[in-house]
Amino acid sequence: MLWLALLLASAAQAADWAWSLPPGFPVPVVPADNPMSASKVALGRRLFSEGRLAADGQLACVACHRPELAYTQGQPLPQGAAGQTLPFNAPTLANVAYLPAYGWASPTVTTLEAQMRTPLLGEHPVEMGLAGRESQVLALLRAEAGYARDFAAAFPDDAQPVSLDNLIRAIAAYERTLVSGRSAFDRYVFDAELKALTPAAKRGMGLFYSERLGCGECHAGLNFSGPVRAVGHELAQAVFVRGLRVPGLRNVALTAPYLHDGSLPTLRAVIDFYDRGGHQRPLRPLRLSAREKADLQAFLASLSDP
Numbered sequence: 001m002l003w004l005a006l007l008l009a010s011a012a013q014a015a016d017w018a019w020s021l022p023p024g025f026p027v028p029v030v031p032a033d034n035p036m037s038a039s040k041v042a043l044g045r046r047l048f049s050e051g052r053l054a055a056d057g058q059l060a061c062v063a064c065h066r067p068e069l070a071y072t073q074g075q076p077l078p079q080g081a082a083g084q085t086l087p088f089n090a091p092t093l094a095n096v097a098y099l100p101a102y103g104w105a106s107p108t109v110t111t112l113e114a115q116m117r118t119p120l121l122g123e124h125p126v127e128m129g130l131a132g133r134e135s136q137v138l139a140l141l142r143a144e145a146g147y148a149r150d151f152a153a154a155f156p157d158d159a160q161p162v163s164l165d166n167l168i169r170a171i172a173a174y175e176r177t178l179v180s181g182r183s184a185f186d187r188y189v190f191d192a193e194l195k196a197l198t199p200a201a202k203r204g205m206g207l208f209y210s211e212r213l214g215c216g217e218c219h220a221g222l223n224f225s226g227p228v229r230a231v232g233h234e235l236a237q238a239v240f241v242r243g244l245r246v247p248g249l250r251n252v253a254l255t256a257p258y259l260h261d262g263s264l265p266t267l268r269a270v271i272d273f274y275d276r277g278g279h280q281r282p283l284r285p286l287r288l289s290a291r292e293k294a295d296l297q298a299f300l301a302s303l304s305d306p
């Protein structure tokens with residue numbers, strides 16, 4: 001009867017989690033060894049803000065991925081716990097569950113669990129600086145009744161639930177719940193709410209997807225980042241241009257400064273960058289009028305989910 005027990009156990013685990021996704025959004029792919037559960041997500045949410053994971057006792061994930069800025073940091077380049085400046089701008093975590101690859105320039109990092117080794121353990125440069133302090137930090141968590149209880153609830157089959165792998169699994173499960181899809185654009189497309197977009201945003205949408213501008217060729221799909229990874233979709237590949245991954249554009253009005261190095265302070269500066277020729281080599285100037293620039297900006301602003 002072992003098969004029956006296993007079947008019931010996996011059914012119980014699956015029953016513990018129901019995605020609540022915006023209209024039009026597919027179910028994210030979840031690794032087989034890290035199924036979703038409410039207790040795991042709750043633990044991950046808490047660990048996401050846990051400053052004691054960092055060498056300075058403060059630099060939690062949330063310090064660089066701030067919810068009010070759509071999980072970005074608001075600075076061009078963040079500093080790690082040892083004071084080193086990181087080489088990249090902190091990207092949004094909204095809809096990370098759907099990305100086929102993580103990081104601005106890391107095509108081989110394809111799961112959130114693998115990605116997390118960089119902020120936690122990376123030494124070139126140091127981000128949170130957990131490397132070498134793992135057993136000390138795990139002992140600290142184990143000694144706290146609240147954490148001991150929450151890890152045991154999230155990983156009920158483990159003899160030693162407070163482990164680095166489980167800490168990573170819990171935060172990854174939490175990250176997968178950061179789905180954002182109720183912008184004015186979504187209400188226009190998925191709710192057929194025709195007044196959700198202003199006339200300027202509608203003109204901007206036309207420009208965005210036009211052959212002349214070609215924005216939609218790279219910023220394609222549900223996340224404006226190219227193909228998404230989701231249940232029932234074909235195996236998606238991330239799109240890279242000159243070594244840089246095409247970033248998504250959801251909530252982009254909240255995620256300044258822009259580009260991999262945070263070098264452009266405003267959306268208007270990004271539009272001017274494309275107007276001058278963008279990433280294309282040879283440069284491909286667009287010769288946008290002042291009104292076209294304003295329309296494009298209105299469209300980009302319509303992608304924010306309140």
Ligand code: HEC
Nearest residue numbers: 060061064078079080086088089090091102103104105119
């Ligand atoms: C010191 C600031 C900082 C901290 C702390 C930090 N991150 Fe990040 N995060 C970044 C930067 C910078 C990048 C871009 C790295 C790259 O492109 O290689 C990034 C990238 C990511 C990505 C990839 C997103 C994408 O669109 O590709 C995820 C996921 C992520 N971080 C999650 C986390 C988690 C989880 C934690 C805590 C365990 C964390 N980060 C802590 C700065 C930070």
Ligand code: HEC
Nearest residue numbers: 213214215218241244245246247252258259260261270274
């Ligand atoms: C050839 C592919 C391609 C095309 C076409 C393209 N983009 Fe991009 N876009 C990218 C890449 C790659 C980046 C990241 C570049 C960097 O970090 O230096 C980017 C970055 C951006 C950003 C900044 C996002 C952020 O979070 O920093 C915005 C906004 C943007 N693009 C809007 C547009 C608009 C509007 C158009 C049309 C005028 C457009 N893109 C056309 C590939 C493209």
